[in-house]
Amino acid sequence: MNRIARIAAGAAGAAALLAAPVPALAAAQPTAAAQATAATVTTCGWSGLQAGLSTKVCADVTGDSVVLYGQIGLAGPPSPGTPWPPAPQELLTRLSAEVVGGGALSAVNGRTVFQVSTVRVDGGTVHAPCGSTVHASFSVEAIWRGPAPVTVDVPVVC
Template identity: 75%
Template sequence: MNRITRLAAGAAGAVALLSAPVPALAAAPEAATVTTCGWSGLQAGLSTRVCADVTGDGVVLYGQIGLAGPPSPGTSWPPAPKELITRLSADVVGIGPLGAATGRAVFTVSTVRVDGISTTAPCGSVVHASFAVEGRLWGPAPVTVDVPVSC
């Protein structure tokens, strides 16, 4: 085999190697997110609840504010905006607090999500969260949820 033939054969082999499909590396499976919400609480025409998204040992806690039901006959529509104070807190049962967040929200008609705590918790623990909403003329009526963190 002469020198040109060997170079051509080597180049063809290199092209074949470079154009061959490369097997993909198996990606680690992502942990599924489990969303758990507590029972709804009713106050002043509003429905409130607290939810937790758990992914592995990561926990995201948030509150939701929505209408408690359809408007009563004779009620003006849309309702006047309600300025609210929100309080979200969480702790790991038997261990200690994870955090707390206080804020303000304005509710009109659409459901409002109130974000507040994003943290990690030990595997096998239970996170207890509480969400409370209060207005100018009425106090808080906390709603709660307990979620397991099973990594």
């Protein structure tokens, strides 16, 4: 068999394997309707910058369930001459959510220590009516810095 014939035979064999149905795999796959209801969509708002920190708020939406969380990180590399690692900072956090045109869903206030690594601040899970929009707000403050809330609006598509 020459080289071209071997390549053609290999390609034909690969095509036959890919075209063959795999019943066990097909049975294990959820239906399109089940995939649509179980899909989680993550949406994050724009980052906010304040005194060297970058903050943002995110929401994971699955059906009518919305998981809210905020993130705190460094806004960029340290300035030359800045001691490294920086001293830990105790921050006051507030994460709140409401249905647009409706009422408040939740508000979580807390304390978080931030030093260098990105910190996730969990706000819990809320349930909103299908077809509504959830507005979430996340703010961080310290003794020497006031809050500068960041927001995100997420549709609840069931």
